[in-house]
Amino acid sequence: MVSAAIGLAFLPLLLTLIIRYRYYFVLFYRAVLLRVWHDCRSGLSREERAYQYVLTHATPGDPESILNAFDAWCSKVEYISNIGPKKGMILDRLLMEQSPLTVLELGAHCGYSTVRIARALPLGARLYSVEMDQKNAAIAEKILRLAGFDDDTVELIVQPSDEVIPQLRSDYGIERLDFVFMDHWKKCYRPDLQMLEGSGLLGKGSMIVADNVLFPGAPKFLRHIRKSGLYEWKIHQAMLEYSRGIRDGMAELVYMGVN
Missing domain, CATH: 3.40.50.150 (Vaccinia Virus protein VP39)
Known part of the structure; x- marks a missing residue:
């Protein structure tokens, strides 16, 4: 009972921290946890997966198309810290x-x-x-x-x-x-x-x-x-x-x- 009471007392603080730092939690999930999962599942590095996506979605010889494909992959698939x-x-x-x-x-x-x-x-x-x-x-x-x-x-x-x-x-x-x-x-x-x-x-x-x-x-x-x-x-x-x-x-x- 005492442990449960202590846990309930800290619950508002925990919720406050989660709300305040929610974007950092999302970043950690996308940049670290998802990366580890995809590494294990695919046997490829994150950068190799990004290259495969760009290769199949961009137009060769068109730098703008390649940048757009990178941006789409980093926004919607996996996170890479490009500019x-x-x-x-x-x-x-x-x-x-x-x-x-x-x-x-x-x-x-x-x-x-x-x-x-x-x-x-x-x-x-x-x-x-x-x-x-x-x-x-x-x-x-x-x-x-x-x-x-x-x-x-x-x-x-x-x-x-x-x-x-x-x-x-x-x-x-x-x-x-x-x-x-x-x-x-x-x-x-x-x-x-x-x-x-x-x-x-x-x-x-x-x-x-x-x-x-x-x-x-x-x-x-x-x-x-x-x-x-x-x-x-x-x-x-x-x-x-x-x-x-x-x-x-x-x-x-x-x-x-x-x-």
Whole structure:
């Protein structure tokens, strides 16, 4: 009887927590529990399942069709943390405004944002996309070829970002990065940005865009850009991709250099 009474006493608190954090529970169910169940049932990774869906629902050679198929799969079938269509439109606009010729992407995952960036680049531009996971990189490669992009437009580099950045000048002949998109491990945002600062590859006006800086969040990265004095910056408020009720944001940085 005492245990039952204690349980009833905590019931209102439990219901309050469930209601307050319901969107996070839904995200956990979609991103973790469903993924484990589908992994066991299909014997394929989530990224392989996404590729199969895109392959059967998109038009080869049409980047927009491929992005739409990805968005449909992530919204209606399984969750993948791509940048998504709404934040993607912010990225599209910034790319159109900047017209960058040399772009670095940190975190290709399975190729969604890579296709999104590549399709917005001006003629003659080149995108270097870094992905450390070999299996995901193999899928990204297939997605890029399905979208119609070749090695002259996109070079996929399968290595950890902290190994690639010091090699960009010597191994890839890059003298300046006009645009950097960060969507890899959030704990890597700050050290990778500091490595880019020290590399000499950021020039005045170079733009860095970082996704998911509010959720799951990159507090050390945000603290660095506030204190460094190297950037003009802003946060684009948004909702987490393919979700409801979870606030997120993208950081837009313009490198101003050392005074």
